[in-house]
Structure formats: structure tokens, C-alpha cells
Amino acid sequence: METFLFWFCGAAMVLGGLMTVVQRSAVVSAVWLIFAFVAAAGIFALLHAPFVAILQVLVYAGAIMVLFLFVIMMLQGPVLEGERRRMKPALWPAVAIPPLAVLVLVGTRIADHGTAAFTTPLPAGFGSPTHVAELLLGRYLLAFELISIALLVAIIGALAIGKEERKLPWK
Amino acid sequence: MEAMYAFFMDKAGMGQAGAHVTVAAIMATLMFIVMALCALVFTWMERKVAAFLQSRWGPMRTGRWQGWAQAVADMLKILGKEDIIPAEADKALFIFAPLLVLLGSLLAWAAIPWAPGFVAADLDLGLFYIFAVSSMVIIGILMAGWASNNKWALYGAARGAAQMVSYEIPLALAAIPVVMYTGSLNTQDIVIAQQGGIWNWFIFRNPFLFVSFFLYFVASIAETNRGPFDMPETESELVAGYHTEYTGMRFAFFFLSEYANLFLVSMIAVLLFLGGWWAPIPGLDFLPAALTFVIKGVLMVFLNMWVRWTLPRVRVDQLMHLCWKVMIPAALICTVGAGLWMMASGAAG
């Protein structure tokens, strides 16, 4: 059952990723990306990490992709020539097959070799919020802080580059 | 729930997987029926509450008593309407959007603990799960607005998304003190922790939780896109917002989901702060748990409607200001304050 679900989620994720890239309309691409994220959440759930799975839905599929869609819709950039033209269906395999082949090859060969490192039984409480919190604020505290600073920089940068001094009509 | 599993496994002779699937199907159907009922009851209730607050009668004719059948008639009318898909719409997304909105609400409903042991999906991360899947609603709304290819719809969707994404933060932050007290994200555990009369409800546990409740309430109004935060569907400027182009069944989905979400946030408020299925005073113990829960939920819905029909609509910038500069800091202060209070009162382990 788990193996089946894994392959199902994996296939859904690859499909989502593929459609994200292939689709010509940015909005439809984004919707497929959401699909891929939800499939990824499924894989996390199968890995006994329910917290991460829900986080994946909440943060990526929920918040971040909403912002993506929001920006795409609001900007509505000009439709480029290449965007209007559809890729010839005959070209699809040419684009899709090489990466897929590598993916499948790597996947199966890794699967063949077994995953010795991961067959150890999971400790009790694995993947619970408490566990995640202890890792995040314990062992990986430095990484956690590094992310927070990097995100702070991203915010400052976005403000510095993107801000526009504009008088609002009611001010 | 346990009894249901036992019934299907032993009496009906199904395997474990079979029992799970059957119970899930039954619960899903049940939820859907309750959701539909909600929409019916609440449309009628909304009109009556609005009328009451505006000193008029509201629907009085359909069905004898207080025009109760008006909601049914409306629903039949909506379902009988022609299903129109605009020629310039993005068809796939246009069709998919209402489903996604409904799916988001329905999934979130699954983790509501109606009574001890009676919850469709008893998840350890229940509360977290509710917040996560209800974010699907936002995506559905955005898709609807985009796919309609209509500027009112797009503006409505953009406003809705901005508003809901922003208010999700104070909403979740306001719930954190409760989770700290309970030490669990399981919705049942949260309710169980409030056993023992009204003074054990989390809203009265400490002043910070009291403030948290109101933060949650305000954020929940914004989350459901209702007045005074109903910019996504302001009829005076945006026709009907993101569902302008929708008719018939698809419109009904949005409609259904709106009232389902209204009840959902009210029930979450009840389970987080108002003691879930526990009766406020010992004398009311005789009521069934689920009934107590639903009554409290309906009272919260009434409060919501009261606010909607009393306060004027806020402006978009006021809305954002309120969220980012008032409510989020306040919610953070409440979180820290509640933590300190717990330490001081020895409640922290």
C-alpha cells in the first residue's frame, strides 16, 4: 500500500512539475505547481513526517503560491510571441524523455541498492511538532537563524528595490 | 467512531482498509449534508438577523412561520438557473475553481470534533491541518477571479487573496496560546482540556487568551470575507466580486462554501476558546455534547452576523493596516504574554 502511494504521489509530482514547465500560460503553470506541491506533501506524509506535509500545504501550496498567482494576475505582462505559440506535441517527448529517463534510471538504481541508512526503526515521536521544534531550535539553530537573516535580507532588498514613493490620494 | 469501526469490521465483516474507506465515505456524506443544511439555515438566519437589526421583518410569507421556506425556494431557484460559462473564460480553471473552494471547506470540516470521539479525521495535527487545507479556498477564489476574465472578478479575487493570506497569520497566531496551554494540536485534546465549567474555558483562563479570542474573532470575519471586511465582493463597486460570472450550480458551490466557512470558523472559535462540547454550567449537562457544540457555534455565527449588519465596511488600506500593524503585533504579544503567564502560574511543564 505504501509503495503504491509513494509511486502514485511521485508520479503526480513529476506530472505536476512537467506540466508546470510545459504550460504556456503562467497562471495554469502556477496551478500545476500547486498540484506538484500537494503531491510532495503526500510524499512527506508517507515518510512519517505529517508536520512537514501539512507545512508544505500551508506554506507552499497555500501562502506562497497564492502570492505567485497574485503577482502573475496583477502584473499581467504582455503575452510574448513564444508564449502564444503552443509547443508542437511532437516535441513533447523530446523535452520530457531525457530528464525522465535520468530520473527513472537514478531512482530505480538507488532503489535497487536499498536504503540501508533508513531502515533503522523510527524513534517514538518522530516527525511530531515537538520533534521538529527540538531539531529546529536545537541542533539546527544556526541554520535556522541563517535562514531568518537571509529572509530578512530578501525583505529589505525587495523593499529597497521595489518601493515607490507615491502619494496616496487620501494621504 | 470507534463503534462505527467496530461495526463495519466485525458485524459487516470488512477488512480494516474497507472499514476505513466506508467510515470515511459515510462521514464525508454526513459532512456534506450538514454543510448544505448550514447554508440553508444560515441564509434564512442572515436575512432575519439583518431585518431584526434594521427594524424590519425580513422574509415572512414563504412557508408559514417567519418565512422559513424562503431559503429553500432560493436554493431551488439557484440550482434551476442556466449554467453559463463565459466565452472568453479559461474553461478548465473556471470549472475547477468552485470545486476547489468547496473541497477546501469540506476537508477542513473533517477535523471538527462534534462530540467526544466523534470526529471524521482524528488527527494529531488537527488544528494545523484545518488551517492548511482552508488555504485551498484562497487558491480557488483566485482561480475563479482569473478564469472569469472579468475585471470585477479579478479585482475581487485579488482583494480576497490579499486579505485572506494576511489574516491567516493573526488567525493562526491567536490560536497558538491555546495550543501552548493544551500542549497538543489535536482538536479533541484541546476541547478536553477545557472540561469543568465556564471558568475552565480557555477564553477565561488568562487575560491574554481573552484578547486572543477577540483577535481570532476579528481575523475570522476577515477570513470569511464578510462585513465589515467584505471588500472582495462589495456589490457597490465590484458587482459581486470573484463570483460575478458564476451561475447555477457553480455559484451554489461558492455560496455553500461561504456559509460552510462561516460555520467552520465559528466552530473553531468554540473549540479553541469556548469549551467545545462542554456545557457552561453543570445544570446544562443533560444536553447532548454535539448539540451543545452546535448551539455555541450558531451563537458565534449570530455574533458574526450582528457585526456584519452593524459596522460599515472598512477601506482596503485600513484593512491591511489593521492586520499587519495592529493585530499581528497584538497576537504576538498575546502569545508571549500567555507563555509568561503560564510560567508565572506554574501551568508550564
Next chain:
Amino acid sequence: MELLNINIPDWADLAWWLPEAILCGTFLVALLADLVVRGRRPWLPFAVSVAGLVTAGAYAVAALDPGTRTILGDLVVVDGLAAYFRLLFIFVGLVTVLFAWTAEEIMGRTRENKGEFFALTVLMTAAMCVMAEAKDLLMLYLSMEAVGIVSYVMAGYMRTSLRSTEASLKYVIFGAVSSAIMLYGLSLLYGMTGSMQFDGIRAGLMGGQVDDFGLLVAVILVIAGMSYKIAAVPFHYWAPDVYEGAPTPVSALFSVGPKAAGFALMIRFFYTTLAAGPDAAGSAGLVQQINWPLLIAVMSAVTMTYGNLVALRQLNVKRMLAYSSIAHVGYLLMGFVLLTETGLQAILFYLLVYALMNLGAFLFVVAINNHLRSEHLDDYVGLGFRAPWAGVMMVVFLASLTGVPPFAGFVGKWYLFIAVMDKQWFWLAIIAALNSVVSLYYYFRVVKAMFLTRPAEGANLSPLKLHWLQYVLLAVLAIPTLGLGLFFGQFTGLADRAILMMTTGF
């Protein structure tokens, strides 16, 4: 609650991490300072940044010989390599901040966000230090991303300039793609070995069990991601446009800082995880299918040749320097081919020399741009007489970049040549030598324009008065460029120690 045994970082470890901690603190204080003065008095964040960098530098000097310490939850390691690089980065950061203070492109009257610029430079320095220290895939990726994010912001700093915005956008897009590629490789590595620690990965690889083909794919993806950071062919596309579009002080920082950090990362990652052992040949000895030295050697040869040949055609000095920096990555990769100690020491020493001379050359461009608002070669005509001191120092930098004795660039290159010739890779050395000859042409075209070309009739020949700080900084960079060419023993010794500490410490 009984869970995995949680390894909580020991706060006493922070003592070994003071320079980085100070830099992060400086970043925040500088931001707050800018907030307090509402961006109107940029000298305050500037002063804070300089003070922070100097303090951090002092600690870095004091901790130049730290032994080998794995600290803060085993995420970073402070050893000779880290100590060497963090000193280099703090120096580069300090020079950039000081020079930005005098650059019209940053401090001009119409510019905005001056305070943020200094804060961001400080943070970039800190993140680069972490890149040199990372010993965990998580830190490796996060520090690269942190440097990347700061870079994207800084490249687009002149937000009203179309070129700058284009530079930033290109950088973001290429950066995101390369991050994704590298991340895929890293995740495969983690999946196959079950560890995110470098030594854990090594142990996993030693244990057999790991699929060769998967490993091959993973390592190629990781190399691709890192090559982007150091701008090696074929992952160099972003570099010229970004260097040209970004404000010149930022280009100066980009051409040295992230590149050196990328090399530090590559050295540590490949040496401690994939190399077969201290003495065996091969960049990735544990991955057998491909002749790794040959792959890196070809990359090195192609990178330097490409950089030099394209630089020949450039008339914009800044763009020319961008291509020259690609060429220098090619030279640096020579030391990486065999992953021998000699080679790594040569890389470290050359990075130091390269930092000095390349910063110097870029800063000359800044100084001239302040007055002429141009980086075009035609506008450099006669500069040697309009600004003689600065002109002479520019000649020093260019000569050193070419690798002419007695300048430091020559010694640096010499070490790199020795590293490959030691192991009989003569063809690579010959290509590198030929490339140096080619580079002579375009470097000295600048010299020719400055000193030898006769200015057109009626050209403005009034002397240029540079900011005093610019003279000081140019001298600070030029004197060691000259001095290291003659007295290099001390500093090569430092590089040797750094590498020795890393190789024996693990």
C-alpha cells in the same frame, strides 16, 4: 518526551565564531542605525559597518590559528581554511564598504538606500565566511543562498538604472536555476548516504552500498551548481552582464568575494567528502566512472581561454574586467584539478593575490567613473596624465593580473603552474601560459590608452582630483600587489598552514 538524542549547540562555541557573530550583529545594528536617522545620514550606518568589520577582522586575526573545531551543532567547522578565508572576506568587505563611500554610483545625491548598502555588504561578508566554514549540506546550501540573495539585491541596487535592474533579474534567474540543480544533486547525495554531514557522506560512500550511477549524476549536478557560483564556463553566462550592470563597487565585490567563497566551499566539500584520500590523485576519487582530473582540467582550459578571447574584444573596461575574472577562474581551477595539497595552497594564495589586484583594478574604474561617468576605453585616453598616481597604480594591478614578474600575480600563477606540472599535466600549463600572453594584449590596451595614446584635439585634459580615501585604498591594494611579488614567503606559508590544518584535521 523521549525522542532522538538532540544535540543542542553549546553557546561557549560562539567564542570561536565571534567574527561571524559580530558581523551579523553589525548588520542588524547598521540597519537600525539607518532606521533611526531615517536614511538621511548615511555616515552612521557606514561608521557602524566599518567599526563592525574592523572588530570582526581583529578577532579573525587573533583566531588565525584556531586548530580544528566543529562547532554549533556540528554545522560549521572553524579550522585553518576557515580562518584564512574569513580574514580574506573581511578584508574584501572592508575595502568594498570604504570604496563605496567614495563612489558616486552609491553615494551620489540622487541615490537611495545608502545605509542599506553598507549593511548588506557586512551581511554578505558574514555569509561568505559561513560558506567557507560549512561542513553540512544544509549550511552549504543556506550560506550559498544567503550570499546569493544579498547579491541579487546589490546587483539591482541602482533601481532606476535599466542595466542594473537587468543585471539583478538575470542574476536571480540564473541563481535560482543553478541552486535548483545543485540542490537536486545534494538531495541525491543525502538520499544515498543518509547523512548531511560531510564526513558522514564520506563514511557512507566508503561503505560501498552507494550506486555509482546515481553518485555520478549527483556529483555532476553539484559541480554544476558550484561552477555557477565561481562563474566557470559553461555556467558563466550571467557574469558579464551582472558585472557590467551592477554598480562598480558591487562588481568589484562580486568578482572577488562570492568567487573566493565558492572556491572555499568547493575545496572543503570535494576534499573532505569525495577525494580518495590525501595522497591519491583525483578530484572525486570516490566516484570512479569519469576521469575527474581531466574533466576539471578541460573546464579550466576552456574557461580561461573563453574569458581571455572574449575579453580581447571588449571596449568597456568594466566588461573587460568581467571577462578577465572569468579567465582567472580558469587559472584557479588549475589548482583544483588534482586536489593535491600543493594545488589547494596555490589556490588559496592566488585568491589572496587576485583579491588585491582585481579589487584594485575595479576600484580604479570606480574612481574614474566618479568623474567621467564612463567606463569606455576611449574615455580612458590620457588618464595617465590626468591622474598620474592612480594611473600608475592601475598599471601595477593590470600587470599583476597579466602575471608579469615581479608582481604578485606572477608568483600566484607560478604556484598554480607548479601544482599541475608536478603531476605532469604539461598541456594544461602550456594552455595557461599561452592564455597569459593573450591577456597581455587587452590589459595593456588599457595601459596604452592611459599613457601612450595621444588625446584628440580639444579633449579635456584637466587633472582629476580623486577622493583622498581612494588614494589610500589604491595604495593599500597596490603596495602588497607589488610587495607580495617580492616577499611572498610569509603569505604562502599562511596558505600552506591553512590547507595543512584542513587536511590533517579531518
